[in-house]
Amino acid sequence: MHLGNYLGAVRNWADLQHSHQGVYCVVDLHALTTAPDPAELRDNTMATAALLLSAGIDPELSTLFAQSAVSEHAELAWLMECTAGFGELRRMTQFKDKSDRSEFVSAGLFTYPALQAADILLYDTDLVPVGDDQRQHVELCRDIAERFNHRYGETFVVPAHVIPKAGARVMDLQNPQDKMSKSMESPGTVGLLEEPESVARKFKRAVTDSDGDVRYDPESKPGVSNLLGILAAASGRPPESVAGDYSQYGPLKSDAADAVIELLSPVRERYHALSSDPAEIARLLAVGADKAREVASATLERARSNAGLIPRTHRWP
Numbered sequence: 001m002h003l004g005n006y007l008g009a010v011r012n013w014a015d016l017q018h019s020h021q022g023v024y025c026v027v028d029l030h031a032l033t034t035a036p037d038p039a040e041l042r043d044n045t046m047a048t049a050a051l052l053l054s055a056g057i058d059p060e061l062s063t064l065f066a067q068s069a070v071s072e073h074a075e076l077a078w079l080m081e082c083t084a085g086f087g088e089l090r091r092m093t094q095f096k097d098k099s100d101r102s103e104f105v106s107a108g109l110f111t112y113p114a115l116q117a118a119d120i121l122l123y124d125t126d127l128v129p130v131g132d133d134q135r136q137h138v139e140l141c142r143d144i145a146e147r148f149n150h151r152y153g154e155t156f157v158v159p160a161h162v163i164p165k166a167g168a169r170v171m172d173l174q175n176p177q178d179k180m181s182k183s184m185e186s187p188g189t190v191g192l193l194e195e196p197e198s199v200a201r202k203f204k205r206a207v208t209d210s211d212g213d214v215r216y217d218p219e220s221k222p223g224v225s226n227l228l229g230i231l232a233a234a235s236g237r238p239p240e241s242v243a244g245d246y247s248q249y250g251p252l253k254s255d256a257a258d259a260v261i262e263l264l265s266p267v268r269e270r271y272h273a274l275s276s277d278p279a280e281i282a283r284l285l286a287v288g289a290d291k292a293r294e295v296a297s298a299t300l301e302r303a304r305s306n307a308g309l310i311p312r313t314h315r316w317p
């Protein structure tokens with residue numbers, strides 16, 4: 001996970017769980033679309049769970065589990081694939097980006113948003129608090145839910161997308177016209193567990209521009225605006241007002257770095273403590289999966305029955 005995931009998504013989840021019932025899963029089935037090494041996938045699933053817990057997801061308040069542990073996700077995904085249009089899936093820009101960069105493009109990568117729709121719809125979800133980059137997928141999920149309801153009668157809650165006001169789009173520090181993404185080797189991506197010295201170095205080297213004017217203008221000043229956006233998201237102020245505090249790029253870079261270091265340090269410390277106890281992480285995930293299954297199984301049964309699949313039990317009719 002990187003700073004973009006944290007500011008655009010995870011931090012809001014931790015806040016929202018005090019006012020909403022949150023359901024969060026580590027999407028290991030989605031990870032399979034790019035055929036990761038099995039040992040690496042296992043380690044990453046555990047590490048992501050530890051990160052979510054360290055970033056403030058409280059298993060007492062929210063439901064946290066591994067996607068593959070609740071088989072209803074894979075099963076509902078088939079119903080979603082039969083409801084989504086081929087043309088709709090083909091228009092997904094994330095698929096186009098990822099498939100252009102891959103030598104082998106799995107069918108799973110293509111139908112990824114159908115599985116994502118299942119993840120959302122299984123829990124009668126009202127709100128999907130994810131970053132701006134997920135707009136198209138959430139829109140597709142809404143379309144699938146509406147089409148299913150229209151075909152088979154009221155089955156799913158049609159969810160709304162909530163985009164955080166600040167941090168919705170954190171850009172790469174070296175290529176500020178691109179969003180910050182998972183490729184951790186990139187000097188423009190700040191990892192959630194990165195040591196303070198490394199974070200400070202990356203901000204110091206962040207790409208800006210040559211006009212020297214500190215102004216929030218993402219179109220013509222993407223680098224400076226990204227730094228302002230990050231500092232704004234970290235300090236809870238609007239980026240335009242943060243811009244008023246600076247007349248030079250140097251202090252802006254070092255204050256943004258300090259704010260990010262302060263924000264991430266407690267997460268890193270909790271992670272190091274928690275990751276030394278994988279049995280506890282596995283236990284928390286199993287408790288979460290049991291909680292998730294209770295809701296997911298009822299929704300799946302409703303969808304199966306409305307679509308005309310016969311009951312799983314021997315009861316008839």
Ligand code: AMP
Nearest residue numbers: 004005008009130131168169170179180
């Ligand atoms: P992903 O890393 O694509 O699996 O995304 C996980 C979550 O982080 C989603 O809610 C995304 O919207 C959010 N996210 C990913 N990258 C960024 C970014 N650069 N800025 C803001 N939010 C992001």
